[in-house]
Amino acid sequence: MAQAATSTPRRWQKPPAIKSPWVRYGLIAAVIAYGYWAFTFMPVNWDRVAQGLPRAMRILNTAWPPDFSRWQLLYSGILESIQMALVASLFGLLLSVVVAIMAARNIAPAFIYAIGRAIIVMARSFHPVIVAIIFVKAVGFGPLAGILTLTVYSVGFVGKLLAEAIEEIDRGQLEAIVSTGASFGKTVLYGVFPQVLPRLVGLGIYQTDSNLRASAIVGIAGAGGIGNTLSSAFRRFDYDFAFAILLVIIAVILVSEAVSGRIRSRLT
Amino acid sequence: MLKVTKLTKLYGPGRPALQDFDLVIDEPVVTAIIGPSGAGKSTLLRCINRLVEPTSGSVELDGVDITQLKGKALRDMRRRIGMIFQSFNLIDRLTVMENVLSGRLGYVSFWQAMTRRFPQEDIDRAYYLLERVGLAHYVNKRADALSGGERQRVGVARALMQDPKIILADEPTASLDPKTSIQIMEFLEELSEEFSIPVLVNLHNVELARRYSRRVVGLKAGRKILDGTPEDLTEDMLDTIYGTADRDPEGVLALQGPAGAQAGVAG
Numbered sequence: 001m002a003q004a005a006t007s008t009p010r011r012w013q014k015p016p017a018i019k020s021p022w023v024r025y026g027l028i029a030a031v032i033a034y035g036y037w038a039f040t041f042m043p044v045n046w047d048r049v050a051q052g053l054p055r056a057m058r059i060l061n062t063a064w065p066p067d068f069s070r071w072q073l074l075y076s077g078i079l080e081s082i083q084m085a086l087v088a089s090l091f092g093l094l095l096s097v098v099v100a101i102m103a104a105r106n107i108a109p110a111f112i113y114a115i116g117r118a119i120i121v122m123a124r125s126f127h128p129v130i131v132a133i134i135f136v137k138a139v140g141f142g143p144l145a146g147i148l149t150l151t152v153y154s155v156g157f158v159g160k161l162l163a164e165a166i167e168e169i170d171r172g173q174l175e176a177i178v179s180t181g182a183s184f185g186k187t188v189l190y191g192v193f194p195q196v197l198p199r200l201v202g203l204g205i206y207q208t209d210s211n212l213r214a215s216a217i218v219g220i221a222g223a224g225g226i227g228n229t230l231s232s233a234f235r236r237f238d239y240d241f242a243f244a245i246l247l248v249i250i251a252v253i254l255v256s257e258a259v260s261g262r263i264r265s266r267l268t
Numbered sequence: 269m270l271k272v273t274k275l276t277k278l279y280g281p282g283r284p285a286l287q288d289f290d291l292v293i294d295e296p297v298v299t300a301i302i303g304p305s306g307a308g309k310s311t312l313l314r315c316i317n318r319l320v321e322p323t324s325g326s327v328e329l330d331g332v333d334i335t336q337l338k339g340k341a342l343r344d345m346r347r348r349i350g351m352i353f354q355s356f357n358l359i360d361r362l363t364v365m366e367n368v369l370s371g372r373l374g375y376v377s378f379w380q381a382m383t384r385r386f387p388q389e390d391i392d393r394a395y396y397l398l399e400r401v402g403l404a405h406y407v408n409k410r411a412d413a414l415s416g417g418e419r420q421r422v423g424v425a426r427a428l429m430q431d432p433k434i435i436l437a438d439e440p441t442a443s444l445d446p447k448t449s450i451q452i453m454e455f456l457e458e459l460s461e462e463f464s465i466p467v468l469v470n471l472h473n474v475e476l477a478r479r480y481s482r483r484v485v486g487l488k489a490g491r492k493i494l495d496g497t498p499e500d501l502t503e504d505m506l507d508t509i510y511g512t513a514d515r516d517p518e519g520v521l522a523l524q525g526p527a528g529a530q531a532g533v534a535g
Contacts, residue, residue, distance in 0.1 A: 176357035176423075179317050180430055181347025181374025186381045190370050194361040 059239050066247055067240035073229060074241075078248055081225030084146040085211035091147070092154020092211070093204050099155055100162035101188060107166065107174070116163065123156030132218035143224030150211045150218065157210070158203045162196065169195040202264050209260040216249050269294050269466060270316070270434055275325035277311050277490075285311040287490040289325070293434065296464040298457055300477035300498075303487035304510050309470040312487070313436040316468075317349045318342060329433060347374025350427030350465075352456075354439035356419040358426075360412035364403060367411050367422050368394045371429025390429070397425040401455060417448030424455055428463065435460070437469040441476060449473070453480040474506060 018024040068074070102108050102116030126134075131152050135145040169192060177191035219227015226249060233242040270293040277286040286308040293299060301309050314320035316327050318334060327334045334345055350371070358367045372390045373381055380386060386394075398404045401421035406414065411422060420440060427435050437456060441449035457480050460467045471477045477484055478498045486494030486509045494505060 170357075170360075172353060172355050172357035173359050175319055176351070176353060176426075177359070177370060177373065179319060179346055179349070179351040180371055180426075181343040181345070182370075182381075183343060183378070185378050186373045189378070189381055190359055190362070190366075190373060194359050197361065 062237075063239040063243035065240065066244035067238070068244050070241060074226075074245060074248060077219075077226035077229035077245070078252060080143055081146075081215040081219065081227070082212065082252070084143050084150060084223075084225050085208065085215040088147045088150030088215075089154060089204065089208040089211050092151045092207065093158060093200075095151065095155050096158035096162055096203075097200070099159040100166055101192070103159065103163040104166035106169070106171070107188070107192065116159075120156060120159045120163070123152050124160065128153045128214045128218050129221050132221035132223040136222040141222045141224070141228075146215060146218050146223035146225055149223055150214060153214060154207050154211060158200075158207050161203055162200060165196045165199040166192055205260045205263050209256050212256050213253055269330060270468075271326075271328040272312075272316070273326045273328070275312070275315055275327065276323045277308070277315055277320065278323045284323070284490050286315065286322075289487075289490075289492055291485065291492070291495070293466045293468065295482075296460060296466045297482040298460055298467045298469060298480055299483040299485060300481035301468065301470045301485045301487060302472070302474060302477050302501075302509065305472070306489075307487040308490040309487055310438055311490075313351070313438050313468065313470060316434075316436060317346050317351060319351075343374060347430055348433045350430045350432035350435040352420070352423050352427050352435065352437040352440045354442045356416070356423045356443070358411040358414075358419055358422055361410060363408050363410055364398070364414070364422055365394060365407040368398060368425045368429055371426040374430065394425070394429060397428050398422075400459070401425050416444050417451060420444060420448070420452050421455065424452070424459065428459060428465075432465055435465055435467045437467060439470050439472060442472060449476060456480070474501060477501065 016024060018027065099116055099119050102112050103120055104116075105113055108116060128149055132145060132149040135148045139145050139148065173195060174187065174191040177187045182190065215225050216227045216230070219225040219229070220231045222228065226245060230242060230245045230249075233239075233245060270291070272289060272291040275286055275289040276284050278284045285306075289308075289312060301312065303309055311320055315322040316334070318337075322335055325335070329345065329349070332345065334342070337345055359370065362370070366384065369384070369386050369390060372386060376386060376390070395404060395407075398407060401424060403418060403421055403425070406418070411419060414422065420443075423440070427437075435456075440456070441452050444452065453476055456467050456469065459465070469481070471481075478501055481498055484494065484496055484498055484501060485492060486505070488509055493509065494500060
């Protein structure tokens, strides 16, 4: 305090996040250059936009009012989608548990760990639509391809997050079970499972919800369900029927979102 | 019963956590292992049931060298070695009864373990042990609903459930208040006598070691520097084990005189 009176006030400035001025200003210049390039590269054809808008209006006009007269087709499609989603969720979760145990660094031997991680990476590397195209080629059109697709999708997501949950468990509880002389299976049963069970249930509900949405999309690739119905309605320019299908899909997803949200909030 | 010979554990380059440690336990009494933090107490216990892999040396239980065992043989040996932990390590989301019965996991089948259908004699034994530690009214309570002292009593029951030949207790009282610490040590002493099981207990509270053990082993920097009775724990010996400065950096003990020693000394 005493010496502050004698000297000039001490200045303070926040040190820059990037120390070197060359790198700092170089980065700013690069961002500006990139923005300019991206903007000029974007091929906005204003003629096509002008033509597109009235066309979109025409489609919307023919889509209104939605046509529910073929509700049997709609009903069987949405039912198939829900069934696909539920069956795939069940298989997907069961497989996910196995894969997650394999892919948890703290309990799996290095070799198994590598296999488990590889399965997850493969299951995650493609969007469900691409997986659906492959399965439709492999097993033909229909819900089987959809179920397989959604199973792969579930394993990629739940497997990865569950493996991470297993890696974060309390080591002490695991150690206690190992020290009773329990085998690997029994150690998983008592030392691992109780610790990740709430997470598994939460992930399972989330994934079922997610599968329901994805089941509509994979149908467009030919893998059964309401997506099939939707894409053929579009192909035949039945926009009013397509609109009815979209409304039903939205309704189903809203309901499933509400239900899963309610269940998951109860869990914690 | 238990014979540890030239046990050495190296975690990495540098000073071994445990070096040429010899110990023979042939009486079913409580043996306290004392020493400052990092002296190798925990490593010693974990090498005995191979939660930690010893670098060299041997650990024989009833003539079988544990350090050579693998797979099923190792698991069969582990189920005869009960362990009690500083942080209790109960399975939080399971009930008290499931936690106690988990001591039988080395004996029952996977199916029995999964469906919780344990043999009647296991359930009888679990009830007996829970009554013995005063928790029979809590059988269906979740373990994380219990207080620290109660949890450790479940931990003791779980270890005894294993029908162990020896019990290893790694700082069983370090997370507890003084009163519950005494209670746990009393249980260990009584149960050791009742089932005639030797108990090897790491303690950093010298006073508890004095009161509840019949034999005291002192560790310092991975080496055994004392193997005797609680009477051998003289002030000079404690200074050798802990170093005066470490024992009482603020000089509190010197100021309070004998009362300071009563409160116990944290290692």
